[in-house]
Amino acid sequence: MSRFRSRAATAHDLPTLARWLGREVTTGQNPDECLWVAQASDPAQPLRAMLRLRRAIGLDLPRVSYHVGCVVHAAPTLKLFHRQRTLLMGNDHTGASELCDIAWEQAEVPLAEQSAALHCLVQAALQQLRLHRATYAARLIVELPGQRHSDGQSPFWQGLGRHFYGGDPAAAALAHGPQWRSHVAALLPRQTLVSSFLSPAAQAAIAQVAPWALPLREVLEDAGLRYSHHVNVEDGGPVLEAATDDLVARA
Numbered sequence: 001m002s003r004f005r006s007r008a009a010t011a012h013d014l015p016t017l018a019r020w021l022g023r024e025v026t027t028g029q030n031p032d033e034c035l036w037v038a039q040a041s042d043p044a045q046p047l048r049a050m051l052r053l054r055r056a057i058g059l060d061l062p063r064v065s066y067h068v069g070c071v072v073h074a075a076p077t078l079k080l081f082h083r084q085r086t087l088l089m090g091n092d093h094t095g096a097s098e099l100c101d102i103a104w105e106q107a108e109v110p111l112a113e114q115s116a117a118l119h120c121l122v123q124a125a126l127q128q129l130r131l132h133r134a135t136y137a138a139r140l141i142v143e144l145p146g147q148r149h150s151d152g153q154s155p156f157w158q159g160l161g162r163h164f165y166g167g168d169p170a171a172a173a174l175a176h177g178p179q180w181r182s183h184v185a186a187l188l189p190r191q192t193l194v195s196s197f198l199s200p201a202a203q204a205a206i207a208q209v210a211p212w213a214l215p216l217r218e219v220l221e222d223a224g225l226r227y228s229h230h231v232n233v234e235d236g237g238p239v240l241e242a243a244t245d246d247l248v249a250r251a
Helices: 011-021 111-131 155-159 169-187 200-205 211-223 244-250
Strands: 004-008 033-040 047-054 065-075 080-090 097-104 139-143 226-231 238-243
Touching: 004 111, 011 047, 011 097, 033 111, 047 111, 097 111, 097 211, 111 211, 111 244, 139 244, 155 200, 211 238, 238 244
Parallel strands: 097 139
Antiparallel strands: 004 033, 033 047, 047 097, 065 080, 065 226, 139 238, 226 238
């Protein structure tokens, strides 16, 4: 028997969930969302993780991300062949279903226990997709957190975003929630960017996962999600994606 069970979040859980996410959490108000928590089989034990499943994103407020591509500059007569990464902002995930608000207790919790709690919630989401397949999109995505310095600063944002928005991303996120990135997108360049113009630290952060989130990436990849060559505009964290039918078939 699993050490954890999933259940719908209740009002009693909200203080813990708000502490994990660093912002207010609501539940039971949006019929297009499901919010679950993972709890040890012993109900006396504290919550271990949370996860939200959304039916469709970007239909009311555009969801932005950078597509990570490639451009080749070649001059055969000079024996030059340069391949470089590019970033192009767009709304490629409009209408996709999403796993989001994934957070979990990490302090003094063994990695194996963290992974077990996350696995429990991902399986609950896949079960929901299986039982109500017609109400969810053809694709499922997950944005993973990117790398940050010990002071919370994102090297990717410092190398790119701050040149177009001088405000504090943390303050903007606190004021507007995760949707702040959709608002700031109006200030960011929509032309193709060659990544070599960014600082070395910003380039190195593209599509890299924060070390503390590696257990989550492993659980999601075990379920069948893969890097989609997209990253979020704030910290360059990778977006994982899979065809919903493939995930349901694997589960």
